[in-house]
Amino acid sequence: MKFPLAFSHLLSHHVSPSPHLSPSLPLPVATTSRARPSEATERARGGAPASTTQQTTTQETPASARGCPSLALSVSWERADMMGWGWVALALAAAYVAAKLMEVLWWRPRRVEEHFARQGIRGPRYRFFVGCVREMVALMVAASAKPMPRPYRSHNVLPRVLAFYHHWKKIYGSTFLIWFGPTPRLAVADPDLIREILLSRAHHFDRYESHPMVRQLEGEGLVSLRGDKWAHRRKVLTPAFHMDNLKVRSLPCVFFAAATTSLDLPVVVNFGAIYVDTLLLGLTGTQMQMLLPFVGETVVDMVGKWHDMAAATAAGEVEIDVSEWFQVVTEDAITRTAFGRSYEDGKAVFKLQTQLMAFASEAFRKVFIPGYRFLPTKKNTSSWKLDKEIRKNLMTLIGRRQEIADDAKLGECAKDLLGLMINASGNGGKASPITVNDIVEECKTFFFAGKQTTSNLLTWTTVVLAMHPEWQELARQEVLDVCGPHAIPSREQLAKLKTLGMILNETLRLYPPAVATVRRAKTDVQLGGCLIPRDTELLIPIMAVHHDARLWGPDATQFNPARFARGVAQAAKHPTAFIPFGMGARMCIGQNLALLEAKLTVAIILQRFEFRLSPNYLHAPTVLMLLHPQYGAPVIFRPRPSDDHSRDM
C-alpha cells in the first residue's frame, strides 16, 4: 500500500497503532506492497526482512530510540502501511454497512413491492427510508383538522379515523400494501383472510412488537408476550376472568371453548362474533359476582355526584365530560379485579402508575428519539423514581400476601390477578417463572388495557345514546321494566337487558376502541392464495371491517342496534364481520369484565338521568392508540323526576 509521505506521516501521528489492531488485521498484511518498506528498513539494519507485523513493531523502538532519521522514516512508513490496512478494513466495513443499508432500505422493499405487484396487490410507492409514513401522517392530520359535520346522525367516521386506509382503499382495493418505513404492511380487511390470520393459520403469525413508547405505556405483560411465555401467562391469568365458566349454549357456531392440546391452554375461540347477553349469562364465577355490587356502588357514587352538581344549578342539569368521569369507574373495576381484598394498596399502586403513564403518554406525543428515555432528564428521573416506588409497594404487597398464606382468606385472594401471579411464581415451572418484574409489568398491562378501553366504550355509548334519543328512551324503558328505578341491577337482570345489549354491540361496531390490530408473518406463508414473505406485517383495520357496506348492508354507517336483534350471527353477512375484541387465541381476556361494567354503568345512568349532547360537543373521533373523542365528550345530564333517592343506593 503506497501513501504519499505526508499522508503516511499524518497517519503515523494521528492514529497510533493499537496493540489490538494487529491480530485482528487480515493475514495479507505481509504482502509484497507491504514488504517493500519493511525490507528497506531491514536492509538498512543489515537484518532479514520482518515477516510479521508483531516483529516489525518490536524492532521499531530501538531504531527510533537510536535517533536515526532514516530508520524513523521507515518506521513511520511501517505504521502508515499498517494503518493503511486499517483504513481499508474500515472502508470495507463501511461499504458492507452501506450495502446492507441499501439492501434493507431500498432493494428489499423494491423486491417485496414487485413480489406483491405480481400477485395483483399494489399500494402507494415505497419511498427511501420513510416508506409512505409521510403521506400517511399528512392524510391523518388533514382528516383530524375538522370535526364531523352537524347534525350528528351519520356515523361515517372511518374517513376521519383511518384516513389513510380509506384513501388508499379507494385506489387499490381492500387488500393493499403500505410501508411503515422499510417494513411492509399489508392491509387486510377481507373477513375470510382475517379468519385465516387470527384463527386457522394463526400459528404462522405473531403479535407484532409495539413501539418502545407504547410498550412503556402498555407494559411488557400479556399483550406483548409471545410463544410459551405468553401461553403460560394466559393460562395463569384466565381464571381471574372466569373464561372457563363461560356458558355458550345459546349461540351454537358462534363460540366454542377449546383446549389447545399442546399447551393445555383453555382458549375461547370466537368464530366470528360476541353477543353481549350470552357473555353476561355466562358470568358465573365468584370473582365476577363479587365485582358486580362493587362496580355498581362506584357508579352510584359517581352519578350521585352528578345529581348534586345538577341540583346546585338553576337549570337543574349538569354538563359532564364523560370521557374523564368514566375512567373512575373502570379504574375501580380493574383495581378490584387485579388486587381483590388488597384493593386500597392496589389503588396506591395504580395511582403511581397513572403518574407514570402521564409521563409516558406525554413522551409518546413528542417526536421519538431512540435512547432518549435512558437519559437522566428531569422527567426521566421522575419516571424512574415512580417506577422504583411502584416496585417497592408491590413487593410489600406480595410480602403481606405471602404472610397470610395459611390464612383461610387466601383462597379468595388467590382468585384476583395478583394472587394468581403470586401462586404461579411459586410453581410456574422453570420455563416461565413469574418474577416481581413480571408482576409489575402485568399490572401496567391490565391497568392500561382495562381502564382506557372500557371507558372509551362507555363514552361512545353515552354519546350515541345522546345523539339518538329514541334508542335512549327504548333502553331506559327496558331498564326500568327489568330493574326498577333505583336498585343496582343484578347479574340476572343485566342478562335480560336485550336492547341495551344490542346498543353496546352497535356501539362496539361503529366505534371499536381498538380500531386495528397488527400481526407479523413468522415465516413465508400462503394467505388466500397469495405468498406473504416473512416479516411482512398484516394490518387488520377492525373499524373498516365494521363499517363495510358489503358486510353490513347499505346502512352500515347508521346507528341501528336492531341489526343485532336476532344475534350477532344474523347481524352481518359474514361471521367474522364483528371483531371488537379480536379473535382466536389472543382474543381479549378482559371482554367479560368490559361488557359487565359497560352494561351495569349505562343501566344505572339510564335509571337516573335523561341526557343530550352539550352544544360544546364536537363529534371528532380520533386515534391515539385507542379511539377517543378528540375534543372530549361533554354531555348534559338532567336527573329524572323519579330520581329522588339516588344517593341512598
Ligand code: HEM
Ligand atoms: C371495551 C373494552 C375492550 C376492548 C374493545 C378490547 C379489545 C381488545 C382486542 C381487540 C384485543 C386483541 C388484540 C389483538 O388480537 O391483537 C385485546 C386483547 C387484550 N385485552 Fe382487551 N379490550 C377491552 C377491555 C379489556 C379489559 C377490561 C382488559 C383487562 C382487564 C383487557 C385486557 C386485554 C389483554 C390482557 C389482552 C391481550 C390478550 C392476549 O394477548 O392474550 N381488555 N383487547
